[in-house]
Amino acid sequence: MSAYKxxxxxxxxxxxxxxxxxxxxxxxxxLQISRTPIREALxxxxxxxxxxxxxxxxxxxxxxxxxxxxxxxxxxxxEGYAAAQAAMNRTEFDLQEMNVSNDKYExxxxxxxxxxxxxxxxxLDLNHRFHDAxxxxxxxxxxxxxxxxxxxxxxIFRSFYWFDEEQLRHSLEVHKTILKAIEExxxxxxxxxxHEHIYHGRDQVFKHIVDIxxxxxxxxxxx
Amino acid sequence: MSAYKxxxxxxxxxxxxxxxxxxxxxxxxxLQISRTPIREALxxxxxxxxxxxxxxxxxxxxxxxxxxxxxxxxxxxxEGYAAAQAAMNRTEFDLQEMNVSNDKYExxxxxxxxxxxxxxxxxLDLNHRFHDAxxxxxxxxxxxxxxxxxxxxxxIFRSFYWFDEEQLRHSLEVHKTILKAIEExxxxxxxxxxHEHIYHGRDQVFKHIVDIxxxxxxxxxxx
DNA sequence: TATTGAGTTTTTGTATACAAACTGTTATAT
DNA sequence: ATATAACAGTTTGTATACAAAAACTCAATA
Numbered sequence: 001m002s003a004y005k006x007x008x009x010x011x012x013x014x015x016x017x018x019x020x021x022x023x024x025x026x027x028x029x030x031l032q033i034s035r036t037p038i039r040e041a042l043x044x045x046x047x048x049x050x051x052x053x054x055x056x057x058x059x060x061x062x063x064x065x066x067x068x069x070x071x072x073x074x075x076x077x078x079e080g081y082a083a084a085q086a087a088m089n090r091t092e093f094d095l096q097e098m099n100v101s102n103d104k105y106e107x108x109x110x111x112x113x114x115x116x117x118x119x120x121x122x123x124l125d126l127n128h129r130f131h132d133a134x135x136x137x138x139x140x141x142x143x144x145x146x147x148x149x150x151x152x153x154x155x156i157f158r159s160f161y162w163f164d165e166e167q168l169r170h171s172l173e174v175h176k177t178i179l180k181a182i183e184e185x186x187x188x189x190x191x192x193x194x195h196e197h198i199y200h201g202r203d204q205v206f207k208h209i210v211d212i213x214x215x216x217x218x219x220x221x222x223x
Numbered sequence: 224m225s226a227y228k229x230x231x232x233x234x235x236x237x238x239x240x241x242x243x244x245x246x247x248x249x250x251x252x253x254l255q256i257s258r259t260p261i262r263e264a265l266x267x268x269x270x271x272x273x274x275x276x277x278x279x280x281x282x283x284x285x286x287x288x289x290x291x292x293x294x295x296x297x298x299x300x301x302e303g304y305a306a307a308q309a310a311m312n313r314t315e316f317d318l319q320e321m322n323v324s325n326d327k328y329e330x331x332x333x334x335x336x337x338x339x340x341x342x343x344x345x346x347l348d349l350n351h352r353f354h355d356a357x358x359x360x361x362x363x364x365x366x367x368x369x370x371x372x373x374x375x376x377x378x379i380f381r382s383f384y385w386f387d388e389e390q391l392r393h394s395l396e397v398h399k400t401i402l403k404a405i406e407e408x409x410x411x412x413x414x415x416x417x418h419e420h421i422y423h424g425r426d427q428v429f430k431h432i433v434d435i436x437x438x439x440x441x442x443x444x445x446x
Numbered sequence: 447t448a449t450t451g452a453g454t455t456t457t458t459g460t461a462t463a464c465a466a467a468c469t470g471t472t473a474t475a476t
Numbered sequence: 477a478t479a480t481a482a483c484a485g486t487t488t489g490t491a492t493a494c495a496a497a498a499a500c501t502c503a504a505t506a
Contacts, residue, residue, distance in 0.1 A: 024488070035461085036461065041266075043264075044270045046267075048270055055467090056468055056487060073366075074363070074366055078300070140296065142293040142373075246458090247457075259489080262459090279499075
């Protein structure tokens with residue numbers, strides 16, 4: 001795995017906590033490679049906004065409540081637009097892709113509460129694939145790439161762990177509503193359903209993060 | 224100037240043409256530095272989407288008509304939202320900043336046609352500052368950073384050069400309409416005026432780039 | 447003529463060395 | 477006790493060397 005992917009994974013999964021200082025040597029040692037590829041990975045991650053650089057070295061970016069709020073607003077705007085455009089531009093192939101994605105999503109949720117063989121990570125991944133299929137159906141590559149940069153914030157990335165059965169089943173129903181609207185080319189219905197879907201996700205996140213703004217106020221150092 | 228800024232500038236000003244291959248050695252030689260900082264700059268530029276990497280080396284990204292179309296749709300969506308949010312959230316300070324920006328813009332346009340001492344580059348910069356002030360007034364940092372990535376692409380086509388007196392004066396009036404709506408906290412008026420403003424900009428670009436999709440079909444090599 | 451493949455050249459990827467910048471500490475003077 | 481200067485330690489920034497991968501050349505073969 002590349003240094004970039006390793007570090008990104010570690011940040012998204014909370015192994016590198018917000019505000020944690022990351023020195024090049026620490027990372028080089030951890031990945032058993034030299035500092036050169038580490039530095040290149042850090043430049044990319046900084047351009048993506050997952051780390052912030054200071055006078056000396058970088059830290060894992062800490063997202064405040066305000067950040068999370070803004071990011072959800074942005075994501076709602078973009079994905080809502082994507083859903084409306086998908087309703088307008090979707091091909092038969094897109095419809096099939098979205099349906100297949102959501103069928104898999106449904107099967108995974110059923111299995112999760114039935115046999116427990118499916119993991120929450122797999123459900124998270126399938127949810128992501130459905131959203132991806134919708135965005136692809138919008139036929140706007142640039143919207144796609146911007147959304148993918150908005151979405152990957154550590155807390156949000158892991159927010160599915162907080163969903164209970166009721167909420168997972170509900171999200172499945174909303175997916176179906178979105179799909180139906182896209183199928184019927186009902187732009188506004190698709191947009192509003194997507195807005196509601198994402199804002200509902202935000203409500204869940206905020207229900208669980210009562211005070212992240214202070215939580216990490218101490219500076220976690222390396223090693 | 225950093226390698227990153229140098230290369231970005233060269234791309235935006237057309238010195239490195241679309242599809243032009245950029246080898247590390249060529250750039251290192253041109254900037255008279257070693258390949259190490261070049262590589263880091265290229266990683267950042269790739270993350271921003273200004274260059275694309277292939278199996279070996281990178282090329283300056285070529286934007287098709289479809290790209291430009293999509294990018295303007297995206298920018299319209301984002302800046303329209305920012306204008307509406309600015310109408311909702313603007314502080315007295317923001318209002319002042321926006322007014323000052325637009326007054327400078329007006330003075331520059333007047334001077335441009337009056338004495339000719341002001342350059343079109345300066346007008347372009349002041350226009351950019353006004354838009355920036357509006358986006359800042361929206362109080363959403365994340366929207367700001369996404370817009371700033373969208374905005375640079377049309378610069379490649381130096382769209383402003385083609386604005387004649389009529390259009391420059393018109394854009395000034397639209398700015399005033401946007402400002403008035405933001406002042407009166409009329410969200411929808413602000414949003415629609417911004418939409419119109421940006422789509423009008425797109426019309427201008429498309430009027431002048433009749434066939435960029437073929438224009439650069441040949442592969443320009445380094446040196 | 448088209449194709450394969452060995453050998454050559456070009457270009458990237460990584461490690462390492464060293465200089466430069468920053469940080470923290472201790473000793474000295476006020 | 478506080479402030480400052482010098483020094484030592486840490487960490488980054490850049491150059492360079494070399495290995496690895498890709499692209500190219502051209503002759504041998506079908």
